[in-house]
Amino acid sequence: MAPDLRTRLGNVELPNPILTASGCASSGRELAQFVDVSKIGAIVTKSVMLAPRAGRPTPRMAETSSGMLNSIGLQGPGIDAFLQRDLPWLLSRGARAVVSIAGSTVDEYAELAARLSDAAGVAALEVNISCPNVEHRGQVFACDPVDAGAVIEAVRARTRYDVPVFAKLSPDVTDIVAIARACVAAGADGLSMINTLLGMVIDTDAVRPALAGMTGGLSGPAIRPVAVRCVWQVKQALPDVPIIGMGGVMTGRDALELMLAGASMVSVGTAVFHDPSACARILRELDDELARRGVERLSEVIGLAHEMRAAGRSMGTVK
């Protein structure tokens, strides 16, 4: 029997736990040439802001040996175009839409939440708090528990009660559990982790930074152990809070690793750039990994590595 991969995102049942990662599949249109977007657990959209934005200057992508660095910035059409064009398109295709929002002030986040609350068909909000807070000397919201909590509290207050709010955390902090706790105390229904890590590449021929913006976000396989560590620590501290895990997931086995650490859903980002059908492939591979282990339901493996460790047990090698 095929394992039961269904999972819940608040009131919405997802057919499976594999999602796109914000910023890596835009609003799903480009992916639709390669995969049936209604078969993906949910499409997490590129972070939308109030106003249209052009993003940062180019070059804004650089390859690294085990991942990539991007400084796209929050390029996008703004909330009006998103509501008129992108959200209806996703819904017309039968996709479940998790809308990622980003702002420069707490009020901007709150306004976005209110606009999206009035729209039908939003399965959840993912709040990208890895943005500079213009009211706090550009300090990134996600790096300060008070600022992070203030955003989440304002978003939760303006979001319809039946739409779950997930706070997306940055790994670039000393204590991710402290930020996670602040977000949950402020009303987050779940946590997404991890966003990219701040990095830099210098072009040794040109002898200058490879990115016009100098620094960028590192993603891909290089960051997977960081993601596993973050999910593990937060699951340990807040065992009942649902987690969307992400960071360097390239295969079904990678997705399983994040689930064993405590994620109940997994987003796929960088993998999509070289394999646009990665979500469908990773889903098939996850299904296979679970079937080979005799797992009947996804819920059996979520956080299982914690239980095994506590019991001092381990499983045999899987053929």
Ligand SMILES: Cc1cc2nc3c(=O)[nH]c(=O)nc-3n(C[C@H](O)[C@H](O)[C@H](O)COP(=O)(O)O)c2cc1C
């Ligand atoms: C090109 C690019 C653009 C991204 N844009 C966003 C974004 O708009 N909002 C956001 O929350 N995360 C954004 N991310 C971060 C991803 O959603 C994800 O958290 C991160 O890349 C780790 O997953 P991965 O290693 O599978 O890519 C972006 C990542 C990449 C590579």
